[in-house]
Amino acid sequence: MGDDTAEWMDPADEAILEAMRSDDVFSPTHIDEEGICRGPYAAHRCRQLTEHGLLKKYTTGMYAITERGERFLAGELEASDLTSDEVASDEE
Structure with a gap:
């Protein structure tokens, strides 16, 4: 994420x-099991990331990383550039 966070x-x-x-992690429960954050908070963060x-x-409680998420992790997208408005226009 670096210093350029949204x-x-x-x-x-x-x-x-x-x-x-x-492949083994696809739900907020798995995020909790990985020790990243508690399940309810992980569910909230997954909704925000979506x-x-x-x-x-x-489906309920099942998520996957998108190409956009992969690009973000690779440093190809900056967090400050990721707005929900962009997602809506990308999907049209």
């Missing part, structure tokens, strides 16, 4: 995205 981001977000790269296009929600 106001909406949380310190746990990068660790959540990194964990979501694993809103900004970094995760995709498949």
Whole structure:
């Protein structure tokens, strides 16, 4: 994430995205089991990350990292550039 973070981001977000790269991690419960943050807070962060296009929600409690999330982790996208408005225009 570096020094260029967005106001909406949380310190746990990068660790959540990194964990979501694993095939074994796809829910807030798994984030809790990984010791990143507690399940209810992980669920909240997953919803925020989905809103900004970094995760995709498949069904209740099941998420996957998106191409945009991968690009963010690779340093190709800055956190301050990730707005929910951008996601809406990307999906059109």
